[in-house]
Amino acid sequence: MRSVAVLISGRGSNLERIVAEVGDGCLSGVCDVVVVVSNRSTAGGLEIARRAGIPTCVVPSRGLDADAYGQRLLETLEPWRVDALILAGFMRVLSPAVIGRYRGRIVNIHPADTAEYQGMDGYGWAFQRRLAETTITVHLVDERVDTGRVLAQEMVSLQGATTLDEVKRRGLAVEHGLYSRALRRWFQSEGRLWTASAGGRTPCAES
Numbered sequence: 001m002r003s004v005a006v007l008i009s010g011r012g013s014n015l016e017r018i019v020a021e022v023g024d025g026c027l028s029g030v031c032d033v034v035v036v037v038s039n040r041s042t043a044g045g046l047e048i049a050r051r052a053g054i055p056t057c058v059v060p061s062r063g064l065d066a067d068a069y070g071q072r073l074l075e076t077l078e079p080w081r082v083d084a085l086i087l088a089g090f091m092r093v094l095s096p097a098v099i100g101r102y103r104g105r106i107v108n109i110h111p112a113d114t115a116e117y118q119g120m121d122g123y124g125w126a127f128q129r130r131l132a133e134t135t136i137t138v139h140l141v142d143e144r145v146d147t148g149r150v151l152a153q154e155m156v157s158l159q160g161a162t163t164l165d166e167v168k169r170r171g172l173a174v175e176h177g178l179y180s181r182a183l184r185r186w187f188q189s190e191g192r193l194w195t196a197s198a199g200g201r202t203p204c205a206e207s
């Protein structure tokens with residue numbers, strides 16, 4: 001079974017679903033969430049992790065550039081010896097050092113087709129353009145923003161969605177199912193080929 005860290009910045013609805021699927025769903029026996037890391041101490045997802053009994057680490061990013069922040073992240077993550085990083089609404093760009101350390105083992109969910117739109121607020125982008133549909137993308141993370149290899153995509157109909165909230169509601173409903181299914185396939189295909197990481201789980205202090 002693969003061990004993962006989930007990185008968040010906010011609400012944590014994708015984290016919540018992943019934790020549920022690990023407990024009693026399609027990710028059961030496939031991976032284990034050993035730590036949740038947030039760059040914001042106020043992220044709602046931290047409470048979700050705590051309720052599930054998952055250790056949390058806050059690594060504040062304010063005032064740090066990508067390289068300095070990446071160094072802090074690496075120091076925080078190293079003792080946990082995770083096999084992969086799952087980004088679930090994590091709003092910082094990872095530094096080349098972090099990408100290099102976990103190359104091919106970092107996955108993200110993006111609320112648009114990464115071939116069409118990269119960056120923040122993919123639902124706002126779709127809503128402003130009154131798109132009839134949008135495509136949720138699960139992809140690997142490389143050095144650039146939202147350019148990594150696509151692992152899975154699913155289309156969401158936006159027909160008749162007259163508010164941004166409705167666009168988000170429909171999109172998130174698809175995200176939650178798609179992410180866990182894509183993770184399962186990824187771990188069971190590519191994940192099987194990874195060399196085992198050394199064990200050891202050292203608790204880290206929240207700061």
Ligand code: GRF
Binds near residue numbers: 012015088090
């Ligand atoms: C999701 O829309 C995800 O696609 C994007 O950030 C949002 C995170 O939502 N990367 P949540 O924190 O998982 O609820």
